[in-house]
Amino acid sequence: MSESSPSIVILGGGFGGLHTALRLSQFPWADDVRPNIVLVDQNSQFLFSPLLYELVTDELDAWEIAPAFSDLLANTSVQFEQDTVSAIDLAQQQIALGSGKTLNYDRLVLALGGETPLDIVPGAAEYAFPFRTLADAYRLKDKLRLLEASEWDAIRVAVVGAGPSGVELTCKLADRLGDRGRIRLIDRNDRLLKQSPKFNQTAAQKELDRRGVWVDLDTRIEQIGESEIVLLYKEQKDSIPVDLVLWTVGTAIAQPIRDLPVPHAADGRIRIDTTLQVSEHPTLFALGDLAEGLDAEGQVVPTTAQSALQQADNVAWNVWASLSGRSLLPFRYTSLGEILTLGTDTAALSGLGLTLDGPFAYLARRLIYLYRMPTFEHQMKVGFNWVVKPFLEALQPKP
Known part of the structure; x- marks a missing residue:
C-alpha cells in the first residue's frame, strides 16, 4: 500500500469493532483507495462475552471464548495494535495511544464498548466484583476456589442486578456451589429481567426457584462492606x-469518549445518525455500548451483542461507501430475540416466533453462538472440540 492510502482506525475489538474490521477487509476495494485498516484494543484477545459465564463452571476453556486477535486477523489485511486510547483529536484526525504512539485516520470507528461503574454505591469499588471481562472471570474463579476450600458450611453470595447478566451469572453460580451456595439476587425494579420477553422471565424465575435463590426486588443497595451488604426495601434497612x-x-x-467535543446523551454516550455517523462529523462512526440513536424505523437500538453485530455490517458498508463514492445506507435493527443460559443444563430462548426452554434450548444456544464465532476457522476449532471432548472425557478412567 502507498503512503497515500486512506487510513481506517477502529477503536475497540469487541463484537462491533472486530466484525467491522473483518467486513472491511472483505470489501472489493479499488487499488487507488485500498486502505490501511488498524484495529486497536487494550487486550490481546477477543472476548465472546455471552459465553463468559461458562468459564465460571468450567464448561468451556478460555481459548474457546477468547481467541487471540492475531489468530483471528491472520488471514486478513487488518493490522492489530494492542494499546489503550489516551486522547482523540478530531481536528487533526489523530489518536494518541497509551504507549505514546499516534495514529492518523481518514475514517474513525468508535467501538470501545463500556465499563462497569463501581462508583454508584459506597464500598462497591473496594468490595464488589464486576463481571464483564476475562480478567473479571479469572478473579471470580480465584475467589470461589478460596471460598470452596474454606471450612464454612455456607457460601453467601449477593448478585446485584436482575437483568440478563445477573440472572445468568446467578444460575451458573448456584450450579457450581450446589448445596453450599446461599445466593441472593437483588434489583431495584419490581420484576426480574424487566426488558426481556415474558417467556424468558417465567423460565428464569422457575430456574431460580428450583435452585433456592432468594430474589429481592424493589430493593436498593445502600452500602457494601467487606463482609456485609446494606439493603433498603421501602423504608426498611437490613x-x-x-x-x-x-x-x-x-x-x-x-x-x-466522554471528552470528545461531539453531541452526547445524558449518560455520556455519543449521539449518532441513522447512518451510524456521529452527528455533525461525517468521518466519524460509532456503534455498540457507547452509541445512542434511533434506527431508520425510529426504533431504539438496545446495547446488546446482536445489535453490535448488525451495526458492524452497516458501519463497514458505510465506511467503504464513503471512500468509494457510493451511497451510505441507513441502519435498520432487527430484533432476533433473546437467549439466556439458566445453569449448566438449561436455557431459555424467545424470538422470531419461537419459544423454547430446558436442555434443547441449552443446545440451541450453543449452536447459535458457535455460528456467531468471528471466523470460520475458529468455528471449526471450537465445534470440533465440542464434539470430541465428551468422548475423550468418557475414555478417562474414573477416580
Missing part, C-alpha cells in the same frame, strides 16, 4: 452478611 458481592449493573463510557 444488613445482610455476605462472602462475595457481584456487580452486574450499569455501563460507564470511557473518559476519552
Whole structure:
C-alpha cells in the first residue's frame, strides 16, 4: 500500500469493532483507495462475552471464548495494535495511544464498548466484583476456589442486578456451589429481567426457584462492606452478611469518549445518525455500548451483542461507501430475540416466533453462538472440540 492510502482506525475489538474490521477487509476495494485498516484494543484477545459465564463452571476453556486477535486477523489485511486510547483529536484526525504512539485516520470507528461503574454505591469499588471481562472471570474463579476450600458450611453470595447478566451469572453460580451456595439476587425494579420477553422471565424465575435463590426486588443497595451488604426495601434497612458481592449493573463510557467535543446523551454516550455517523462529523462512526440513536424505523437500538453485530455490517458498508463514492445506507435493527443460559443444563430462548426452554434450548444456544464465532476457522476449532471432548472425557478412567 502507498503512503497515500486512506487510513481506517477502529477503536475497540469487541463484537462491533472486530466484525467491522473483518467486513472491511472483505470489501472489493479499488487499488487507488485500498486502505490501511488498524484495529486497536487494550487486550490481546477477543472476548465472546455471552459465553463468559461458562468459564465460571468450567464448561468451556478460555481459548474457546477468547481467541487471540492475531489468530483471528491472520488471514486478513487488518493490522492489530494492542494499546489503550489516551486522547482523540478530531481536528487533526489523530489518536494518541497509551504507549505514546499516534495514529492518523481518514475514517474513525468508535467501538470501545463500556465499563462497569463501581462508583454508584459506597464500598462497591473496594468490595464488589464486576463481571464483564476475562480478567473479571479469572478473579471470580480465584475467589470461589478460596471460598470452596474454606471450612464454612455456607457460601453467601449477593448478585446485584436482575437483568440478563445477573440472572445468568446467578444460575451458573448456584450450579457450581450446589448445596453450599446461599445466593441472593437483588434489583431495584419490581420484576426480574424487566426488558426481556415474558417467556424468558417465567423460565428464569422457575430456574431460580428450583435452585433456592432468594430474589429481592424493589430493593436498593445502600452500602457494601467487606463482609456485609446494606439493603433498603421501602423504608426498611437490613444488613445482610455476605462472602462475595457481584456487580452486574450499569455501563460507564470511557473518559476519552466522554471528552470528545461531539453531541452526547445524558449518560455520556455519543449521539449518532441513522447512518451510524456521529452527528455533525461525517468521518466519524460509532456503534455498540457507547452509541445512542434511533434506527431508520425510529426504533431504539438496545446495547446488546446482536445489535453490535448488525451495526458492524452497516458501519463497514458505510465506511467503504464513503471512500468509494457510493451511497451510505441507513441502519435498520432487527430484533432476533433473546437467549439466556439458566445453569449448566438449561436455557431459555424467545424470538422470531419461537419459544423454547430446558436442555434443547441449552443446545440451541450453543449452536447459535458457535455460528456467531468471528471466523470460520475458529468455528471449526471450537465445534470440533465440542464434539470430541465428551468422548475423550468418557475414555478417562474414573477416580
